Amino acid sequence: MKLVFPKQMKEIDRRTIEEFGIPSLLLMENAATALEHEIIPFSPHKVLLLCGSGNNGGDAYAAGRKLLARGIEVSALRIGMPSTREARFNYKLFKNFGGKVYGFKALTEKIKCFIKKHDLVLDGLFGVGFKGMLSAEIIDLIEYLNALSIFKIAVDIPSGINGINGTVNPVAFKADTTVTFGAAKPGHYFFPGHSFTGLLKIAKIGFPEKLFETSNIELVDDKLAKAFLPERIPWGHKGTFGKVCIVGGSSKYTGAALLAALGSIRIGAGMVYTFTPKETQRVVRNSLPEVISIASKSAILTSEDLETLHALIDDIDTLVVGTGIGRADETVEFVKKLLSSEKVKSLKAVIIDADALYAVSKVPEIIMGRENFLLTPHPGEFSRLTRKAVEEIVNNIDAVKSFAREMETRLILKGAVSIIANESGNIWLNNTGNTGLAKAGSGDLLSGTIAGLVAQGLSPLEALIFGSYFMGKAAELAQEYEATLSASMIADNYGKVFEYLKTL
Incomplete structure (x- = not known):
């Protein structure tokens, strides 16, 4: 099974948009549909989105909007305002559909009580390109979530994992399931990242398969x-x-x-x-x-x-x-x-x-x-x-x-x-x-x-x-x-x- 590095995935994303004419918003919509299909079998009543400022957050907002359309109550903890065109578009739609957004700065007792009211959490804080250290505030949030028995799904890769080598510095969102797009990344398999990935599912969201053929890294399956x-x-x-x-x-x-x-x-x-x-x-x-x-x-x-x-x-x-x-x-x-x-x-x-x-x-x-x-x-x-x-x-x-x-x-x-x-x-x-x-x-x-x-x-x-x-x-x-x-x-x-x- 072909794997790709985060940098390669970014290039595949670019070529899909520029050479094949697939709109970036359509790719995000397809990603959201894959997430929706993963969430629905759990019949959640209240879903919490963790949304970063990039396109991972955009995927979460788009998935949240689809859940709202089904009558599920969805709220979002926002870690920074959306910074990409696609994320801003789906952030707006999410709010238009009645989604509630709460800014997050620190883990307070009030936020802890708020989180406990949900029965599923969707992690869209950081994507496969994440490197370096999480902030103290995010570490507090992730450690609190990891200790709860709420079912957890990660968008593309659990926040805090390096998509290249699986390093975690010092903690990562501990997902029960991770839905990644196009192809898995090495960081999904290397430890300690693999311990936080849970069940890995690969969603095909519209990337031409031939773009993955140039990858020179493969999982022995x-x-x-x-x-x-x-x-x-x-x-x-x-x-x-x-x-x-x-x-x-x-x-x-x-x-x-x-x-x-x-x-x-x-x-x-x-x-x-x-x-x-x-x-x-x-x-x-x-x-x-x-x-x-x-x-x-x-x-x-x-x-x-x-x-x-x-x-x-x-x-x-x-x-x-x-x-x-x-x-x-x-x-x-x-x-x-x-x-x-x-x-x-x-x-x-x-x-x-x-x-x-x-x-x-x-x-x-x-x-x-x-x-x-x-x-x-x-x-x-x-x-x-x-x-x-x-x-x-x-x-x-x-x-x-x-x-x-x-x-x-x-x-x-x-x-x-x-x-x-x-x-x-x-x-x-x-x-x-x-x-x-x-x-x-x-x-x-x-x-x-x-x-x-x-x-x-x-x-x-x-x-x-x-x-x-x-x-x-x-x-x-x-x-x-x-x-x-x-x-x-x-x-x-x-x-x-x-x-x-x-x-x-």
Whole structure:
């Protein structure tokens, strides 16, 4: 599903008016109709509008007028006089239809009593272009409203949410339902904004659909995911479904390679190898007899292991490097040499995860333009790669896009909403999952899952997108309470995701 940034939406609005001849007042009328249709099923007796000075306020006034025409009592709290032609027009009509407007300057006991008389509130204070801080008076108003059990609907986006990255500073209108126009915005999905959005509904109000085609940001939804399902031909054998090798493990992280291998197996790879130190090898052998487990020459992975690993690469399709591998100097050098070698160029994909990313941060040029490389950093790892503070990169689509373009690579910045980018600057957001994934081992499981998908025929980029969706959906479909989930338990639910997608 296509998403648009607030700036893009403003441009689509302009082009619809100027190039296609759709009057701005007609667009506002259509928006009001969408809001009216959302409100009517609740059969409200008294509706309160929160109206800002811009076109969000205009949408609210227009919706309020339609409700007045139906005989519903509607009042408005005005935060500033209407400042646009469309808002002024609908403000006047609202009053002509008998709507009562009250100016708001501060939250008094009298206003509190007035608000409580209503059974539905429509928020039209600020739109998707909002940035910065709310005033103290508006904060007081929103916090009071959020504490009430009155049903709340937001126009386009709840007031106080940044439409680009979902930041809230310091609070936002907590909607039960948000009706947005044309297309959803990233701020609807990024946290904490998503927590204030409620049920999101997208209303088509007359924008030509082809204007959204130029957007290079997409939400990974069920429809897109289903298109990526690997084919399982009935006569296939283990070689048909590809071979994966997991390179990692150390005395400190003996389970990481195991979880990556588990991800590859459960997603459908035909054969899975691990190449690890002996201590990790024992863990893998004792837990996953299906895996072909090969041990390194010493207690850590070093350059002495490259010859053995290069021979193994001739027989596999995809490689995962870094899960639990550690940061010993000899291991860092091993990773550098492995990723720089000609051998790995023949692979369908090389998934670079965990401490292999630490090694890459020392020599980032080794990933430049390598078409089969996929990076899977969490914010801390991406911070190291970009030399930017974690706070600067969380939910920062531009930072991910810029890095992918500059390094000519593909990556996923993992998070509650993961950001996926390719070298062309295209973006996908994945919002499947829950807090059950906020556990050690989830990243290892994801890396193996992605590798298993490439082994089965998906392109590296498709596997990055689908793998992220798939693991998140597995966490959602788990019957256990999310706090009790672990990476291995999430892998146990992979079958449910396949079944779910096949029913769509």
